Amino acid sequence: MIDKDLLVYIDSSPRLPLLTDYGRAFIGLENSKSPELVERVKALFELLNGRLGFPDSPEGRENQECLNTLFRSVYPEVMIDLADLVYVQHERLAVFLSFDHININLRKDLGEKCEPLEPLNQKMNALFCQLARTLLRNTTLRNDKEVVRLLSEGYSYYLHQTENFPWEHSVQPHPLNSQQPVLDTATGLAGFSMINNWSSDSPMLVLTDSEPFIVNGLSHYLGLTGKSNVTVLDADFPSRPPQGMKFGLITSNKFLHHLRRSDRKQFLQWVFDSLEPRGMLEILDTDLEHQILEQSRRPEFGDKLTAGYEETLVEIEDDFAVTLAGDVEAAGFRVTHCESREYHDKTDAYSQHPGDNLSLKFVGLEIVAEKSD
Numbered sequence: 001m002i003d004k005d006l007l008v009y010i011d012s013s014p015r016l017p018l019l020t021d022y023g024r025a026f027i028g029l030e031n032s033k034s035p036e037l038v039e040r041v042k043a044l045f046e047l048l049n050g051r052l053g054f055p056d057s058p059e060g061r062e063n064q065e066c067l068n069t070l071f072r073s074v075y076p077e078v079m080i081d082l083a084d085l086v087y088v089q090h091e092r093l094a095v096f097l098s099f100d101h102i103n104i105n106l107r108k109d110l111g112e113k114c115e116p117l118e119p120l121n122q123k124m125n126a127l128f129c130q131l132a133r134t135l136l137r138n139t140t141l142r143n144d145k146e147v148v149r150l151l152s153e154g155y156s157y158y159l160h161q162t163e164n165f166p167w168e169h170s171v172q173p174h175p176l177n178s179q180q181p182v183l184d185t186a187t188g189l190a191g192f193s194m195i196n197n198w199s200s201d202s203p204m205l206v207l208t209d210s211e212p213f214i215v216n217g218l219s220h221y222l223g224l225t226g227k228s229n230v231t232v233l234d235a236d237f238p239s240r241p242p243q244g245m246k247f248g249l250i251t252s253n254k255f256l257h258h259l260r261r262s263d264r265k266q267f268l269q270w271v272f273d274s275l276e277p278r279g280m281l282e283i284l285d286t287d288l289e290h291q292i293l294e295q296s297r298r299p300e301f302g303d304k305l306t307a308g309y310e311e312t313l314v315e316i317e318d319d320f321a322v323t324l325a326g327d328v329e330a331a332g333f334r335v336t337h338c339e340s341r342e343y344h345d346k347t348d349a350y351s352q353h354p355g356d357n358l359s360l361k362f363v364g365l366e367i368v369a370e371k372s373d
Contacts, residue, residue: 180248
């Protein structure tokens with residue numbers, strides 16, 4: 001396996017090309033039913049080829065050969081895998097290359113010359129994950145407008161063609177405010193299914209996010225659907241919220257645990273000010289990530305945790321569910337529904353290795369609150 005800390009990819013010259021003619025053949029893309037994805041796979045790796053490469057050393061040449069074996073045999077949906085690792089790891093933790101597809105293409109290509117593939121699979125996977133980490137840590141590349149465009153449009157085309165949505169989040173207008181706009185805060189990947197499911201006779205739906213990958217992807221997907229009663233805004237809470245708009249319903253789905261308490265209070269005040277009289281706030285949240293962060297300090301837990309995931313977590317208070325409910329009331333709302341439940345689960349969703357379960361105990365919370373007249 002390749003050491004995570006080893007400098008596998010470099011952006012300085014001289015360097016070996018990231019993409020060679022062998023990989024550039026992209027035989028795994030030949031029978032794809034999505035020319036839009038194929039076009040963007042090729043364009044993305046050509047773009048990265050101009051920005052990254054390998055050290056000119058025996059190890060660099062070996063890594064170059066291995067990565068181009070992956071490029072040669074890879075499937076179009078590799079765009080989704082790479083985007084998940086670079087931009088939305090906090091939402092899509094369990095990302096694994098589909099070696100069933102890759103190996104079918106390799107066997108077709110190599111025939112009798114095909115050696116046992118498990119060692120090669122492991123090395124290709126390590127190189128791919130290291131490429132994702134390189135993009136994640138290189139802010140210039142991660143925020144490059146063309147990189148963002150290619151990956152977000154690839155994500156959009158894939159979901160539009162398959163409707164294989166990563167998250168389902170159904171928002172329905174409150175009956176008392178059925179004609180007033182609805183805003184969802186920090187929408188994330190759930191926005192794709194929300195756009196898909198939003199009916200033409202529903203009020204205006206405003207989706208918000210601060211991540212360019214999400215904003216671009218949702219905007220592109222919205223264009224593919226042709227819907228006119230949905231809009232996507234670049235907004236950040238609480239520092240850069242939408243201004244000059246009023247809503248009948250504002251929803252927050254598993255977002256507030258990403259904010260420290262002082263920022264949550266500022267957010268709740270903005271919500272109160274942005275709602276119409278009798279407007280509603282709906283919150284669905286959990287302290288799961290807080291519990292993961294607490295347990296990650298134990299080596300027997302932290303060593304199993306998906307690489308890089310801990311860096312996405314925010315320190316919040318132990319009694320998050322209690323303080324959040326109190327802060328909603330303190331902001332001036334009348335709480336009409338508040339329910340919390342304790343969950344205990346064993347899952348490999350947060351583990352680096354499939355089947356390597358982690359034991360998780362956390363609280364889920366639902367709050368519905370009304371702005372008084």
